[in-house]
Amino acid sequence: MLLDPSAAGYAAATQPHNSSVEQRPARVAVISGPEDLAPALEAVDALARSSGAALEVVPQATGHGAGAPVGEGAVVFDTSNLTHISIDAEARVATVGAGTTWAAVNAAAEPHGLLGLAGSAPSVSVSGYTFGGGIGWLVRRHGLASAALRTVHYVDGAGRHRVAADDAVEELDRAAIWAARGAGGVGIAHTLEFDLVSVPDLHAGALLWHAEALPALMAAWSREIGSLGSSVSSSIGVLHVPPLPLFPEELQGKVAVHLAIADPDGSVAAAPLLDAMRAVATPVSDTWGPTDAAGLARIHLDPPTATPAIGDARWLDASTPELAAALLATAAGDDSPIVMMEIRHVAGAPTGRAGAVVTPPGDFIYHAVAPLGRSSREEIDAGFARARKVWSSADAGTAPGSWIEGAATVPEALPVEIRDRARTIADTVDPQRRIRRSRLLG
Known part of the structure; x- marks a missing residue:
């Protein structure tokens, strides 16, 4: 055993x-x-x-x-072997094992014209992602994945099997589903049930430009992002391009501007932003067009293998477009320890079921990643500090905890009252604290 x-x-x-x-x-x-x-x-x-x-x-x-x-x-x-999947296409509900990846879920749901609210990386499991909030490429149309969570089957600290749901008989299980929606979850989950959504005309793509065009591209982005259609989710960033076949040869080893963009409802709503940025500079690579779930999962251009890395992230407010160019410029130098910095646009995302974090706490997210080994921890921290000086004026007060790579705890992931309530629920589920609590609980 x-x-x-x-x-x-x-x-x-x-x-x-x-x-x-x-x-x-x-x-x-x-x-x-x-x-x-x-x-x-x-x-x-x-x-x-x-x-x-x-x-x-x-x-x-x-x-x-x-x-x-x-x-x-x-x-x-x-729990990586907990990979069972059941799709109820009529009810638009998936029942899956806690170790199931989003790639597997969407491969099963897509033949029915449905998708789950997956994140940027297809290899992420549904459990940790959903319990941490769940910010994906359909967020502006359907909200956080945490709000689509219906039920969690779990065991408590004594090994008793329980079902967390809004209509559960016991108050503890009603509290547990609240904590599972964005506060990291409690106990040990083995099965999740969540809503699926329709994707009638999925379009997505990744566009890459030389970094020399960053000021002009950010001016166009800042001008158009506020009028972007409500179904369109996107991320603008700078990327230190590795020497991999995934990327155009002329960008390998250089710094690029990267726009990732998706719309489940077709191509029309994204056109103003795409047209404005293409008019400024011709992309070196442009994959925008009709796609499937696998194509959607590729637009963030994540590395294909595990990489030791430290991450930084923060929810930002509506003033972000005013400082976006200066923020990304802090990571655009050839010698920057930060190899990826992005600004994710999530404004207007709807709220679903009640829970700890079921509405984006800000209109934008700042996210930066620095690999260990390429730079020292001191250099990485200095890079994050330079970025903080820029984004601090737009700080919305909390961090998207699941986006802070390499951290043992993320004390600023939740407002104090939310964190305290979730800690109490976790302690009730597991009074002897046998099970390691979510890092979102500090």
């Missing part, structure tokens, strides 16, 4: 997607089905008794949000 470091499967389970921290737990519990959770907790208890030391349980699927070290005082519960 529990794998030690010499066992096959241990290494794979302890190499999260964000590999900026080391994971060397005492054991790994491979969870292949919901029925494995309670026995795994009992096995942890037995191991703790035999060793004379308490052991923390750390649930992990893909590990995109892994930021805290995992040492000998912990047991990783590997």
Whole structure:
């Protein structure tokens, strides 16, 4: 039931997607089905008794949000095998295992003309992404993924199976679904049920320009972004292009301006922004057009393999277009430790079900990523500090916690009252604190 470091499967389970921290737990519990959770907790208890030391349980699927070290005082519960998928096309509902990736969900939903509210990276699991809010390419039309969450099947600290839902009989389970919608979730989730949405005419694409055009492109972006159609979601940024076939040869090893843009309702609403930016400078690469779920997942141009990295992110207010050019310029130098900085446009996103974070706290998001090894931590922190001096005047007060790579905790992810309420729920679900709490709870 529990794998030690010499066992096959241990290494794979302890190499999260964000590999900026080391994971060397005492054991790994491979969870292949919901029925494995309670026995795994009992096995942890037995191991703790035999060793004379308490052991923390750390649930992990893909590990995109892994930021805290995992040492000998912990047991990783590997939920990556919880990948069952059921699509109710008539009700527009997906029921999936907590380890299921968005690529798998949308591959199953797309033949029905439906998609889930996936994020930028197709390899992210539905659970951590949704519990952290869930900001994807359909956000301005359908809101955060957290607000589309209907039900969570989970176990509490005692190994009891529970169902978190708005209409649950027990108050604790009604509270648990509230916490699962954006405050990181509680207990150990094994199955999620969430809404799917229709995508009648999906268009998306990535456009790349030489960085020399950044001032003129940002002037066009700032002028047009406020009038962009309400179904269009987009991100404008600078990217230090790696030497990979994914990118045009003439941009490899250079700095580029990157626009990622999507609209599930066709090409018309995005045209004013695209036309204005193309008029300023001809893109080196332009993939805008009709696409499918796989094409939508490619527009952010994420690296194909796990990369040790540190991230920074913040919700920003409606004044962001006024400082956008200066903000991106802080990462546009050839010697910048920041290899990707973006400004995501989410203004006008609707609110769905009630929960901890179900409405974007700002109109824009600042997000920056710096790989470890390319620069020192001091240089990375200095780069983030330069950006902060620019974006601080538009600060909306909190951070999109799931976008801060490589952090053990994200204390500014939630307003104090939301965080305190979610902590209380987590402590009620797991009063002995056997299960590692979400890093959003600090």
